[in-house]
Amino acid sequence: MIVCILALGLFSSALGRHLQDGSDLSRVGRLRGEPGDAEERRSLERRELSRRSAGLNEQTCTALRGVESALQNSTSTYTFKVRSMGSLSLAWVGDGSGVLLVLTTFQVPLFLMRFGQSNLYRSENYGKTFKDVTNVINHTFIQTEFGIAVSPDHSGKVILTGDVSEFGGFRLFRSRDFGLTFEPTDLPFVPLIQMLYNPGDSNTLLTLSITLDLWLSDNFGSTWRKIHNSVCLVRWGPRNSIYITTNTNGSCNDKGMLDLKKTMDYGKTFHTIASRVYSFVLGGKFVFSSIMTGMGTERVIHVSVDGGDHWNIAQLPAVDHQQFYSILAANQDMIFMHVDDPGDSGVGTIYVSDDRGTVFSKSLERHLYTTTGSDTDFTAISSLRGVYLTSILTEDGNIETVITYDQGAKWQPLRRPQNTDCDAETSTNRPSRCKLHIYASYSTAMKMNVPVLPLSQSNAVGLILAHGNVGDSESVLAPDVYVSDDGGYSWLQALKGPHHYAILDSGGLLVAVEHTNSPINQIKFSTDEGQCWHTYNFTSDPLHFSGMDSEPGSRSMNVSLWGYRNDYTKWVVITIDFRKVLSRDCNEGDYEEWLAHSADPSGSNDGCVMGFRETFLRLRKDSVCWNGRDFAITKKHLPCPCSAADYHCDFGYYRPENKSECVEQKELVGHALEFCLNGTTEQLQTSGYRKIPGNQCEGGFQPERKETDLRRLCISDALHSKSLTDSSSPSAAVIVMVVMAILLVSVLAGAWLVKKYVCGGRFLVHRYSVMREHVEANKIEGVDDVDTNYMETEKTQFNDDSDQDLLE
Ligand SMILES: *[C@@H]1O[C@H](CO)[C@@H](O)[C@H](O)[C@H]1NC(C)=O
Numbered sequence: 001m002i003v004c005i006l007a008l009g010l011f012s013s014a015l016g017r018h019l020q021d022g023s024d025l026s027r028v029g030r031l032r033g034e035p036g037d038a039e040e041r042r043s044l045e046r047r048e049l050s051r052r053s054a055g056l057n058e059q060t061c062t063a064l065r066g067v068e069s070a071l072q073n074s075t076s077t078y079t080f081k082v083r084s085m086g087s088l089s090l091a092w093v094g095d096g097s098g099v100l101l102v103l104t105t106f107q108v109p110l111f112l113m114r115f116g117q118s119n120l121y122r123s124e125n126y127g128k129t130f131k132d133v134t135n136v137i138n139h140t141f142i143q144t145e146f147g148i149a150v151s152p153d154h155s156g157k158v159i160l161t162g163d164v165s166e167f168g169g170f171r172l173f174r175s176r177d178f179g180l181t182f183e184p185t186d187l188p189f190v191p192l193i194q195m196l197y198n199p200g201d202s203n204t205l206l207t208l209s210i211t212l213d214l215w216l217s218d219n220f221g222s223t224w225r226k227i228h229n230s231v232c233l234v235r236w237g238p239r240n241s242i243y244i245t246t247n248t249n250g251s252c253n254d255k256g257m258l259d260l261k262k263t264m265d266y267g268k269t270f271h272t273i274a275s276r277v278y279s280f281v282l283g284g285k286f287v288f289s290s291i292m293t294g295m296g297t298e299r300v301i302h303v304s305v306d307g308g309d310h311w312n313i314a315q316l317p318a319v320d321h322q323q324f325y326s327i328l329a330a331n332q333d334m335i336f337m338h339v340d341d342p343g344d345s346g347v348g349t350i351y352v353s354d355d356r357g358t359v360f361s362k363s364l365e366r367h368l369y370t371t372t373g374s375d376t377d378f379t380a381i382s383s384l385r386g387v388y389l390t391s392i393l394t395e396d397g398n399i400e401t402v403i404t405y406d407q408g409a410k411w412q413p414l415r416r417p418q419n420t421d422c423d424a425e426t427s428t429n430r431p432s433r434c435k436l437h438i439y440a441s442y443s444t445a446m447k448m449n450v451p452v453l454p455l456s457q458s459n460a461v462g463l464i465l466a467h468g469n470v471g472d473s474e475s476v477l478a479p480d481v482y483v484s485d486d487g488g489y490s491w492l493q494a495l496k497g498p499h500h501y502a503i504l505d506s507g508g509l510l511v512a513v514e515h516t517n518s519p520i521n522q523i524k525f526s527t528d529e530g531q532c533w534h535t536y537n538f539t540s541d542p543l544h545f546s547g548m549d550s551e552p553g554s555r556s557m558n559v560s561l562w563g564y565r566n567d568y569t570k571w572v573v574i575t576i577d578f579r580k581v582l583s584r585d586c587n588e589g590d591y592e593e594w595l596a597h598s599a600d601p602s603g604s605n606d607g608c609v610m611g612f613r614e615t616f617l618r619l620r621k622d623s624v625c626w627n628g629r630d631f632a633i634t635k636k637h638l639p640c641p642c643s644a645a646d647y648h649c650d651f652g653y654y655r656p657e658n659k660s661e662c663v664e665q666k667e668l669v670g671h672a673l674e675f676c677l678n679g680t681t682e683q684l685q686t687s688g689y690r691k692i693p694g695n696q697c698e699g700g701f702q703p704e705r706k707e708t709d710l711r712r713l714c715i716s717d718a719l720h721s722k723s724l725t726d727s728s729s730p731s732a733a734v735i736v737m738v739v740m741a742i743l744l745v746s747v748l749a750g751a752w753l754v755k756k757y758v759c760g761g762r763f764l765v766h767r768y769s770v771m772r773e774h775v776e777a778n779k780i781e782g783v784d785d786v787d788t789n790y791m792e793t794e795k796t797q798f799n800d801d802s803d804q805d806l807l808e
C-alpha cells in the first residue's frame with residue numbers, strides 16, 4: 001500500500017520537447033497527469049479564470065496568528081545537484097519511517113538496447129533533505145520501467161533492478177533496511193517486469209523473464225528457480241496462491257487458447273482451473289475469467305468464488321463484439337459491472353451482483369463509459385462506506401454526476417452547494433437542473449483542466465475533495481474545488497479554479513496548490529475541512545510546479561512540492577512541515593459525535609445504510625489541533641430494522657423510477673425463474689427482493705425468497721465445449737435456458753433474440769460475452785481500490801503493457 005511510484009516521466013518528455021522546439025516554455029509537468037497539447041492550450045486560455053484564488057469564505061474566517069513565521073522556520077528546500085533531464089520516480093519506504101527514495105533516470109532508447117544513467121537519493125526526514133546514495137548501487141543504471149519495488153508490508157524491503165548489460169545481464173540490488181544498504185545479486189535471466197511481492201509474505205517474489213519463463217524466489221531474491229514456462233500473465237492471489245495464464249504453443253497472441261492455472265505451493269504443482277481462456281482478473285473474493293465457448297470468437301464471463309475450483313457463467317445481458325464488459329469495483333461482498341449498450345453510444349448499464357457474483361441486478365442506466373476504454377468517472381469514496389459516484393449521459397446529451405450512498409441500490413444527483421449559484425440561464429430556464437457535477441477520470445481523459453481526481457481517505461471520515469462545477473451539466477469552463485464533509489450529501493465550494501490538493505493529519509489539515517502554468521510561490525491550507533483557507537508564501541523564488549506529494553495514508557504533516565526553477569535543469573523539492581501550525585495535540589473535547597449517512601434526523605431509520613448505522617467521533621471544525629500519527633477512528637455500530645431500501649430488486653424484477661417497490665418484468669410474469677448454478681438447475685421463488693450483499697439489517701421487512709435445487713443437470717460453465725453444443729435441448733423449457741441454448745447455437749439468431757427477449761434490457765440472460773481486451777485485462781485497477789488485500793500499483797499495469805509490447 002505504501003508503494004507510491006509517481007512517475008514524473010511526463011515532465012521529462014515535456015522538457016525534452018521544450019528543449020527541442022524552444023518555444024513551449026509554459027509547459028509544466030505534472031505528477032500522474034498526462035497533459036496533452038489540447039489541455040495545455042485550454043488551460044492557457046483559462047488562466048484568467050483560474051487566477052482568482054484564496055479562501056472563498058474569507059469573511060467568516062479568522063486569521064491564524066504567527067503562522068507565517070512558524071511555517072517559514074519549517075520549510076526546507078533541496079535542489080538536486082545532478083543536471084537531470086530525465087524522469088524522477090519516488091517511493092515511500094515503510095510507514096512512518098520518513099524514508100523517501102528518489103530515482104532520477106536519464107535514458108535513451110537505442111534500437112533494442114537501453115543506455116542511460118540513474119541517480120539514487122534517499123531522505124530520512126520526509127523529503128526535507130536528501131543524500132545522493134548512487135554509490136550504494138555502484139552507479140548501476142536502473143531502467144525507469146523497473147523503478148523502485150517496495151514491499152507492501154512496510155517491512156522496509158526495497159529492490160532495484162539494475163541493468164549491467166555490459167557485463168551481460170541484470171543485477172538486483174536488495175535492501176532490507178529501508179534502502180540504507182543494498183546487496184547485489186546477479187539474476188540468472190533477463191527480467192521483463194518489475195518484481196512482484198507476495199502480499200502475504202514479502203520474502204517471496206515472482207517475475208517473468210523476457211522468454212516468458214516464470215521465476216520465483218522464496219528468499220527475497222537471493223536465489224531463483226524457474227517454475228513455469230510460456231507464461232502470459234501472472235498474479236498473486238490470496239493465501240500465497242499464484243494464478244497464471246499459459247499457452248502450450250508458446251505464443252500469448254493466441255489469447256482464446258490460454259490455460260488458466262493456479263498453484264498453492266509456490267509452483268511445485270500447478271492445476272489447470274480453466275482452459276480456452278481469453279483473460280482473467282482477481283477482485284475481492286472473486287476470480288473472473290472470459291472463456292471461449294468453442295464457437296468462433298465468442299467468449300463468456302465466468303465467475304468463481306472458490307478460487308477457480310467451480311465456475312458459473314455470470315448472468316448478464318448479451319453483448320455483441322462491438323460492446324464490452326468492465327468490472328468497476330469489487331469487494332468481499334459483491335461487484336459492480338458495467339455492460340456497454342449496443343452501438344457506439346458511449347454509455348451502458350451498471351449491474352450489481354449477488355454475493356456469488358453470478359446473479360446481477362440493474363443498478364444504473366445510461367452510465368457514461370466511452371468505448372475508447374478506460375474513460376469513466378466511476379469513483380469509490382473511501383471516506384464513507386457504500387458511497388460511489390459516477391456520471392450519466394442524459395438523453396439530451398448532458399453529462400451529469402450521480403451518487404449512491406447504499407452500494408448501488410439507488411442513485412441520485414448531487415445537491416447544489418449552499419454557497420454557489422447557477423449561471424443565469426440555468427437558474428431561470430431549468431432551475432431543477434442546477435446541481436453540482438464532479439469531474440473525475442472521464443474529464444481527465446477528455447483533457448479538461450482537471451489536475452487531480454476526487455480524493456477521499458478512509459481515516460478522514462466523510463471528507464471528499466473534488467473538482468466540479470454547478471450548472472445543468474459538466475461545463476467546459478475551468479472547474480472549482482468542492483468539499484464535502486459528510487460523504488457527499490452536502491457540498492461547499494472551497495477554492496476557485498483548479499488546484500492540486502492533499503489530505504494531511506487524517507483530515508485535520510487540507511493543503512492545496514493552484515494549478516496554473518505560471519510559477520507558484522503559494523500554498524493554501526485549511527484546518528476546518530475546507531471552509532476557511534489560509535495562504536502561505538513558501539518561497540520568494542517561484543517554482544514551476546510539477547506535483548505535490550506526502551506520505552501515503554494521509555497521516556503526515558509534511559508535504560513536498562516538486563518542481564524546477566527557471567534554468568529548467570534541476571529538480572527542486574520544497575517540504576513544508578505543518579506541525580507548528582497544529583502545535584497542540586487534540587484532546588477529548590476536540591471531538592464530537594457524528595452520525596454517518598444522516599439525511600433525515602426525524603426519520604426512525606435515519607443513518608441506516610446497509611442495515612446498520614454508525615456514529616463516529618470527529619474533530620470539531622473549530623479545533624486547531626493535531627490528530628497525530630496514531631489517530632484511530634472511534635465508531636459505534638448499531639443494527640437497523642430492514643426496509644425495502646435494504647434490498648436490490650431480484651432477478652427478473654426492477655424498480656420503476658422514483659419507486660421503492662420492485663416490480664416484475666412484464667415479459668416474465670407467469671414464468672418460473674430458473675437458472676443454472678453449479679451444474680444443477682435452481683428454481684427461484686421470489687417476491688422481487690434480494691438482500692444487498694453485506695447488508696446487516698435485522699427484523700423489519702423480510703420478503704420471502706427461496707432457491708430450490710431442482711436436481712436437474714444443466715450447463716453452468718463453458719469449460720467443456722462439447723457438452724455445451726450438445727445441450728441445446730428444448731426440455732429445459734424455461735425462457736432463460738432456451739434463450740441461452742439458442743444463443744449458443746447461433747450468433748446471428750442470438751443477436752436477434754436478444755433484442756426480442758431482452759426488451760427493455762431488463763431480462764438477464766446467460767450468455768457468452770465479448771469483452772474488449774484491454775478493458776478485461778486492465779480494469780482490475782478499480783477492483784484493487786476497493787480490496788486492499790491485493791492492492792496492485794501502477795506497476796502492475798505496466799506489467800500488462802509490457803507483456804503486450806513484447807508480444808506484438
Ligand atoms: C526558528 O528556528 C530557530 C532555530 O532553528 C529558532 O531559534 C527560532 O526561534 C525559530 N523561530 C520561530 C519563529 O519559531
Ligand SMILES: *[C@@H]1O[C@H](CO)[C@@H](O)[C@H](O)[C@H]1NC(C)=O
Nearest residue numbers: 136137138139140171183184
Ligand atoms: C561495482 O562495479 C565495478 C565495475 O564498475 C565492479 O568491479 C565491482 O565489483 C562492483 N561492486 C559491487 C559491489 O557490485
Ligand SMILES: *[C@@H]1O[C@H](CO)[C@@H](O)[C@H](O)[C@H]1NC(C)=O
Nearest residue numbers: 247248249250251253254257
Ligand atoms: C496452437 O496449437 C493448436 C493445437 O494444439 C493449434 O490448433 C493452433 O493452430 C496453434 N496455434 C499457433 C499460433 O501455432
Ligand SMILES: *[C@@H]1O[C@H](CO)[C@@H](O)[C@H](O)[C@H]1NC(C)=O
Nearest residue numbers: 068520521522535536537538
Ligand atoms: C504572496 O504571493 C502572492 C503571489 O503569489 C502575492 O500576491 C502576495 O502579496 C504574497 N503575500 C505576501 C504576504 O508576501
Ligand SMILES: *[C@@H]1O[C@H](CO)[C@@H](O)[C@H](O)[C@H]1NC(C)=O
Nearest residue numbers: 125126128555556557558577
Ligand atoms: C515531519 O517530518 C519530521 C522530520 O523532518 C518528522 O520528525 C515528523 O514526525 C513528521 N511529521 C509527521 C506528522 O509525519
Ligand SMILES: *[C@@H]1O[C@H](CO)[C@@H](O)[C@H](O)[C@H]1NC(C)=O
Nearest residue numbers: 412413432433656657658659
Ligand atoms: C422522479 O422524480 C423527479 C424529481 O422528484 C421528477 O423530476 C421525475 O419526473 C420523476 N420521474 C418519474 C418517472 O416520475
Ligand SMILES: *[C@@H]1O[C@H](CO)[C@@H](O)[C@H](O)[C@H]1NC(C)=O
Nearest residue numbers: 305306310312356358677678
Ligand atoms: C458450488 O459447489 C461447491 C461444492 O460443490 C460449493 O463449495 C460452492 O459454494 C458452490 N457454489 C455456488 C455458487 O453455489
